[in-house]
Amino acid sequence: MSSDLLRQLLHNQLVWSILLIVGVVLARYLLSQMFKNSSWARQDIRRRIHMVHNFGNLVMVVGLFAIWVSELRDFALSIAAFSVAIVIALRDVVQCLVGGIYQASMRSFTIGDWVRIGDQFGEVIDNNWLSTTLLEIDPHGLGNGYTGTTLYVPNSVFFSQSVKNLNFMRRYIEHTFSIVRESKGQNPFVVKQFITDRVLQYCESFKDVAERYCKLIENRMGVELASTEPKIEFRTSDIGHDVLTITLFCPREAATEIEQKVTEDFYRFWYGNTGSNTEAGQAATPVKN
The missing domain is CATH 3.30.70 (Alpha-Beta Plaits)
Incomplete structure (x- = not known):
């Protein structure tokens, strides 16, 4: 009885998905805490935590895809008639994903740089596949610098707005x-x-x-x-x-x-x-x- 239950659990994709997510989140948390408690410079700590988060997200996506690939294939075949609607619905997500890949290949900025994206001006504190997070800087408040506002910029703007690296203005x-x-x-x-x-x-x-x-x-x-x-x-x-x-x-x-x-x-x-x-x-x- 117990062996049958164990066999069912081992072949249960939901169980493997939960284990994968818990494992990635736990590993990401432990590594982040280890970096925060290290003696490295603050800028280096932020870069390493950023790399761990992005790599963990990539492992999670690839792992979930590998676990559910057979169901996804059957599901894709069953919704062929709705493919156009799905593409339209995911258009913004795909644009953000492609924009993230475009920015990573161009290397126009990295964590800690001062950038102007369109009308937004700030310090890059996080950058993932879908969005870029800026700590806003007032270009006119030259003495104070930071305004205390956090900006979340979708990566799709890299195709429609210019990106200026203002790191030398620091x-x-x-x-x-x-x-x-x-x-x-x-x-x-x-x-x-x-x-x-x-x-x-x-x-x-x-x-x-x-x-x-x-x-x-x-x-x-x-x-x-x-x-x-x-x-x-x-x-x-x-x-x-x-x-x-x-x-x-x-x-x-x-x-x-x-x-x-x-x-x-x-x-x-x-x-x-x-x-x-x-x-x-x-x-x-x-x-x-």
Whole structure:
């Protein structure tokens, strides 16, 4: 009696399926815990856990397919009339699967990279066959970086939207900001030398490091980037206001602080006390309005 029961269990595909799923989940959990308790760097731990999860999912899918292949074959024959409906129903899943294979072959990013997928901008924290998980980063919140929002992007978007790897933005960025002032008949260029001196002063502490980092990016990407020297230019808006635009290559964390300091210096030149005419580059005396 017991031997017959055992024989039935050994030939029961449902039992084998449950054993396979439990075994894969248990092995994946044990390996993940072992990696988390290791002394490796956090980035390496996340990559290894990601590999274990993907490999476990692959083993589970292949194993279940092997267990149920005979039933699936009979089932496929019995639903031949509904094949078109099934293809339509699984279209999104197939697109995500193919998109995952496409991304893996292109190697456009890996775990820990900063990427922009369409309008979504974040750090890749997980990537499987169907979706990519991003920890959102606000490109305008340069001082804080992470917003605390987790984005789940289906892999099918890789066929319809561009993918930009922004990993080099983690340290230094080309930051551009503008200051708009109502034109009151004065020559706006009298402030240019003063602002230029201020920007150079704020960038002096990291100038050498910025140049080396720019060279590193050029060597790895095989392109020639613009100079790391700050760029200051004037233009007018559609309604006749003076627009001062400043572009500088600086550490990401310092971008907002430098922008605020330069903006404060600009308005102090026109409306406040700059300290001395020498400090203003002796180009002009601050205008009181």
